[in-house]
Amino acid sequence: MENFAKDASSHSINSIKYLVPENQPHRTCYHFQPPHNWMNDPNGPMYYKGVYHFFYQHNPFGPTFGKIMVWAHSVSYDLINWIHLKHALEPSEPYDINGCYSGSVTILSEEKPAILYTGNDNNKNQVQNLAMPKNLSDPYLREWVKHSQNPVMVAPSGIEMDNFRDPTTAWKGNDGKWRVIIGAKNGDDGKVILCHSEDFVHWILDPIPFYAIDNYGMCECPDFFPVSICGTNGVDTSVQNSSIRHVLKLSYQNEQQEHYFLGKYQPDQENFMTDTKFTGTSLDLKLDYGAFYASKTFFDYAKKRRILWGWVQESDTTKDDIEKGWAGLQSIPRQVWLDKSGKQLMQWPIEEVEKLRDKQVSILGKKLIGGSTLQVSGITASQVDVEVLFELPELESAEWLDGNEVDPELLCSEEYASKSGTIGPFGLLALASEDLTEKTAIFFRIYRTPNGYKCLMCSDESRSSLRQDLNKRTYATTFDIDPNIKTISLRSLIDRSIIESFGEEGRVCLTNRVYPSLAIDKDAHLYVFNNGTQTVFISKLNAWSMKHAEFGYEEKIENINS
Ligand code: DQQ
Numbered sequence: 001m002e003n004f005a006k007d008a009s010s011h012s013i014n015s016i017k018y019l020v021p022e023n024q025p026h027r028t029c030y031h032f033q034p035p036h037n038w039m040n041d042p043n044g045p046m047y048y049k050g051v052y053h054f055f056y057q058h059n060p061f062g063p064t065f066g067k068i069m070v071w072a073h074s075v076s077y078d079l080i081n082w083i084h085l086k087h088a089l090e091p092s093e094p095y096d097i098n099g100c101y102s103g104s105v106t107i108l109s110e111e112k113p114a115i116l117y118t119g120n121d122n123n124k125n126q127v128q129n130l131a132m133p134k135n136l137s138d139p140y141l142r143e144w145v146k147h148s149q150n151p152v153m154v155a156p157s158g159i160e161m162d163n164f165r166d167p168t169t170a171w172k173g174n175d176g177k178w179r180v181i182i183g184a185k186n187g188d189d190g191k192v193i194l195c196h197s198e199d200f201v202h203w204i205l206d207p208i209p210f211y212a213i214d215n216y217g218m219c220e221c222p223d224f225f226p227v228s229i230c231g232t233n234g235v236d237t238s239v240q241n242s243s244i245r246h247v248l249k250l251s252y253q254n255e256q257q258e259h260y261f262l263g264k265y266q267p268d269q270e271n272f273m274t275d276t277k278f279t280g281t282s283l284d285l286k287l288d289y290g291a292f293y294a295s296k297t298f299f300d301y302a303k304k305r306r307i308l309w310g311w312v313q314e315s316d317t318t319k320d321d322i323e324k325g326w327a328g329l330q331s332i333p334r335q336v337w338l339d340k341s342g343k344q345l346m347q348w349p350i351e352e353v354e355k356l357r358d359k360q361v362s363i364l365g366k367k368l369i370g371g372s373t374l375q376v377s378g379i380t381a382s383q384v385d386v387e388v389l390f391e392l393p394e395l396e397s398a399e400w401l402d403g404n405e406v407d408p409e410l411l412c413s414e415e416y417a418s419k420s421g422t423i424g425p426f427g428l429l430a431l432a433s434e435d436l437t438e439k440t441a442i443f444f445r446i447y448r449t450p451n452g453y454k455c456l457m458c459s460d461e462s463r464s465s466l467r468q469d470l471n472k473r474t475y476a477t478t479f480d481i482d483p484n485i486k487t488i489s490l491r492s493l494i495d496r497s498i499i500e501s502f503g504e505e506g507r508v509c510l511t512n513r514v515y516p517s518l519a520i521d522k523d524a525h526l527y528v529f530n531n532g533t534q535t536v537f538i539s540k541l542n543a544w545s546m547k548h549a550e551f552g553y554e555e556k557i558e559n560i561n562s
Contacts, residue, residue, distance in 0.1 A: 024324060025520035026497035029383045030356050030549040031312075032330040034072055035084060038063050038321075039328035041221060041294035042309035043071055044105035044115055047301050051139055052076045054309070055088055055115075056330070057102060063321040069099040071117065075140050078352045079307070079333045084553035088131075088144045089115070094122045095129055095151045102221055103128075104296065106170040106178070106200075106237075112136065114200060115144060116180060118165035119151060125161040127151035128182065130201065149201050156205045159184045159191065166221045169298065170200070171238040173267045181210050183219045183250070190219035190252070194270055206270060213278060217254035221294040224248050224272075225306060226265075227338040227345070234306030234337070236299045240267055245338060247345065248272055249287065251294050258287040258295055258310065260345065262338070275343075282408050282477060285344055289408075290459060290475040290501075290511035291315065292331060307350060308336045312498060315461075315471040315513045331500060331511060332493055339507070348506040349493060357385055357544035366538040368426065368530040373436070374538075375527050380545035382431065382524035387491045390426060391537035392446070395483055398423045401447035401454060412458035412476035417441030418531060424456075426530040428501075430494045431464065433518035434525055440464040440514050442501045444488055445532070446481070454478045455488065457503045457510065464514035475510050487539060494526070495546070 033039065038059035046053050054074050059066030071089035074082045089100040096119030103117030115131040129150040134143035155164035163185040170180040177196045180203075184191040194210040197203040213219065226235045226244040235244055246265040251258055261274040262285075278284060287295055288310065295310035312329040314321055321327035334347040361378040368374065376386065399422045401411075417425050418441075427443030429436065441460040446453060458476040465472070481488075493500045499512045519525065526543065530536050 025382075026324070026515050027326070028329060028495040028498060030080070030353070030546050031332060031495050031498055032074075032082060033326060033328070033551070034058055035551070035553065036063075036325050037061065038065060038326070039072070039330070040065065040311050040313075041102045042296045042311060042330060043102050043117070045296060045298040045307070045309055046105045046107070046113060047298070048107070048113055048141065049139065050077070050302075052079050053105070053141065054082070058087070060087070063325055063327045064318060067099065069101060071100050071115075073142075078355070079350055080352050080355060081550040084551065085140055085142055089117060089146075093119070093146060093150065095119045095127050096146075097122050098124055101126070102166045102294065104167055104169040105298075108200060113141065116167040116170070118167065121151070126155065126163065126165045128153035128167050128203075147201065152201055153182070153195060153203045153205065155184070156193065156207065159186055159193065163218055164193070168222055168224050169237050171224070174240070179270075181222050181224055183222050185218040188217055189214045190216050190250070192219050192222050192248075192250070210270070210272060211248060211250070216252050216280075220251040220253050221296065222248065222250055223296055225297055225299075227306070227336075229338060229342060232335065232337040232346075233304045234299050236301075240265070245342065246272060248274065249295065256293050258292060260285050260287055262343070282406070286477070287345070287347070288509040288511050289477045290509070291473070291513050292509070292511045297336060305335045306337065308334045308347060312511055312513060315473065316515050317469055320515070329498055329513075334509075344507065346506040347509050348502060349491075349500070353385070353493070356547045356549060358547050359545045361543050363528075363538050363541040367535055368528060368538060369535045370420070370530060370533040373429070373527050373529045375525060376541065376543050379526065379543050381494070381526040382496050382519075382521055383546040384494045384526060384543050385491070385546055386428065386494065386526065386541065386543040387489070388428065388528065388541040389487050389489045389539040390444070391487050391539040392485065393423060393534040393536065395423065395446060395448070395453050395485070397534055398446045398448045398453060401449050406478065408456060408458070408476035408478045409474050411456055411478075412460060413462075413474040415445060415456070416462065416474075417443050417460050417529070421445050421532045423534050423536070424530070424532045425458070426532055426536050427490060427528070428492055429527040429529055430492055430499050431514055431516050431519045432525045432527055433516065433523065436527070438463060438465055438516045438519045439527070440499055440512055441529070442490065442492055442499065442510065443529075444490070444503070453481045453483055455481045457508045459499070459501060459510045459512050461512055461514055464512070465516045467515065467517055470515055473512075475512065477508055479504070479508055496520075
């Protein structure tokens, strides 16, 4: 691919002119946010000729979900520092006049990117539309032209006309035809519809759903991509060979959770055989067990990796969002790959985030006896990247947990961080006030079960703020651990009102949104704790204060109706 990066990197980002009040303690410093107003799903992320493009669902008129959603557009050279551009898509035609909803980008032949997005049409039905860049020699692809034959797809029979949305990135089969899947529902039954096309304009919809699930409601924002069975490199979306597996990810609207399945895609039969069935229990795989939704991946041609973005919702009140003037964050982009076991995905913040690491403090070989709390001082604890490796005692002493099928969130809410256990709870207290009246605990606790050992990973927001009007959640999952395991790791990216945590090197992810009232700016603290009777060791801990990422824009973004 020809590369624009050299020319375009001389472009300097204009100073940030936020249209929201400055010095807001909960506005993040290195997570992606628009300058103001509402943001939800990531749309059409791509790497194109040296530039990363990120589009997202945005209400330009206010900090709540709007009647008229646009595709806002930002570009970057490193996925960390961003330039906000004019909106790529705004409602303008009968087929999208009630909103340009989510979709994806596909790079077609001759390296032409194409957006497939959902339009809410003049009858409030959902149809699929196509848009192409106006000028391929513009490195930022600032202008997009809607196709004259839009809409290119309408809901097939058996699908509700107003619940047919969110096309994926398309993949090309060996027969040269493009395929795309689209989320849908009928009544309370979720569906995923497969469509194919020879020219990306004329589409045939398969009458047999690619995936269907009863009683779980709309399957929003599907994602379908290959993963390599060996190594951490990503694979382009159209690759099909014996050294890959496929991932189908669905955002269940009723649950607001991101479930995924690993399986085998058989292109000749247009069939995806999942390795496991959906059980509706804690055994199901989720990309993130916390506040993370409507995610989307893309293949990064520059670094041969697959990158995942997800929308992280607010959990404060709408009144707060209106006062703040903004709502919604994106997760830090995460590299995603198949674990060596072949049984689950692994995720890790992209390496570029480490460029923001500033002052470092370390703790090595420190004993954490039961009931102890140790402050990690010397860093800006409101915005920090912390990695800790805990050394465990012998596992035989772990508490018994009856039965294999436990409800991890219930367990976590009963066995919260401040209640003593045997091996754990131990972990981090993030965004904590000095007197620990405010804290968000991210912790582990180990149990013996009839079939081996299980680790509970939990995040407890119940004491995250003195405020009573917040939605404070307990997020948790359990995972099996090897009886010979000696250590367990945790990394948390803490950024003023978000904590993204990665347990066991990315095996389990949990994201929290919290709004402390005491633990803000310089009054935020970070602690390591152990409330188990058994001693654990901090084998090593490294924490870095994080610098601000740069967010600016080229031109003032105009209101679309002014
Ligand atoms: N958000 C979009 C829809 C999608 C939903 C509208 C998921 O296209 O289904 O903003 O959050």
